[in-house]
Amino acid sequence: MQQWADGQRRRGRTIGFVPTMGALHEGHASLMRSARRRCDAVVVSLFVNPAQFGPNEDYARYPRDPKGDSALCRREKVDILFMPTAGAVYPEGHDTKILVGRIGDVLEGAVRPGHFSGVATVVAKLFQIVKPDLAFFGQKDYQQTVVIKRLVRDLNFPVKIIVSPTVREKDGLAMSSRNRYLSDGERGAARFLFKALQKGRERIGQGERDAAAVRDAMALLIQEQPQAQIDYATVVHPETLQEVSKIEGPVVLLLAVRIGKTRLIDNLLVKI
Secondary structure: OHHHHHHHHHOOOOEEEEEEOOOOOHHHHHHHHHHHHHOOEEEEEEOOOHHHOOOOOOOOOOOOOHHHHHHHHHHOOOOEEEOOOHHHHOOOOOOOOOOOOHHHOOOHHHHOOOHHHHHHHHHHHHHHHHOOOEEEEEOOOHHHHHHHHHHHHHOOOOOEEEEEOOOEOOOOOEOOHHHHHOOHHHHHHHOHHHHHHHHHHHHHHOOOOEHHHHHHHHHHHHHOOOOEEEEEEEEEOOOOOOEOOEOOOOEEEEEEEEEOOEEEEEEEEEOO
16 A cells, blocks of 8 residues: 555555545535545545443444445545554554544543444554645534644644545434434434524524524434434534534534444534
């Protein structure tokens, strides 16, 4: 992979990179198309990263579809599909981790301790291996995009991070590989995540500036679904990810909700 990337660079070709954990869907495809428009060559990685899963999380059952993923990458005219093994990424004796600061300790980091250390470590390794000029991520994983931007800035990676809008199903549910876990009934309940975000945005648009009132409006809508259990429903500053009490500028509405045994996240950036 590194030799190929070096060859592209010697020829003056730019490399666009889309890191994924596989089980690809239209959200991933939109990132590939964005990379194709902006770069000479496109690399997609497929690696279910064990370092970002907790001991009681879904690493073992995370959806895997290498055949379908390969077909999607061919359809999108990807140049390289990079599928390293866990042993190649974390060889025996591997003992280095990247620690993420406060932005990795809140929200997902509070619910999933160590998650963003695992994310930052594997992304740093993939950047060193693929050597991209631009890397493409989706806004659905909003906190992850903030962490990666900080990683690139703090460790001086020569990579430009491009964040693309969340791709949604017709009913508003954010596309996610974990949607495959949902039963028909759970799928119906899951669409209320986006409805809750829309309700929060609507309240802000109507002039509500008390963040607690916006949080309560989102939570109330989700709590009407008996299968839903809220991990958090909050209003944060878009860069620091700290909760706000009064809405005085742009904010991000963030949700993490368990629908049955499936944990889903979503967000909406709201400007005033």
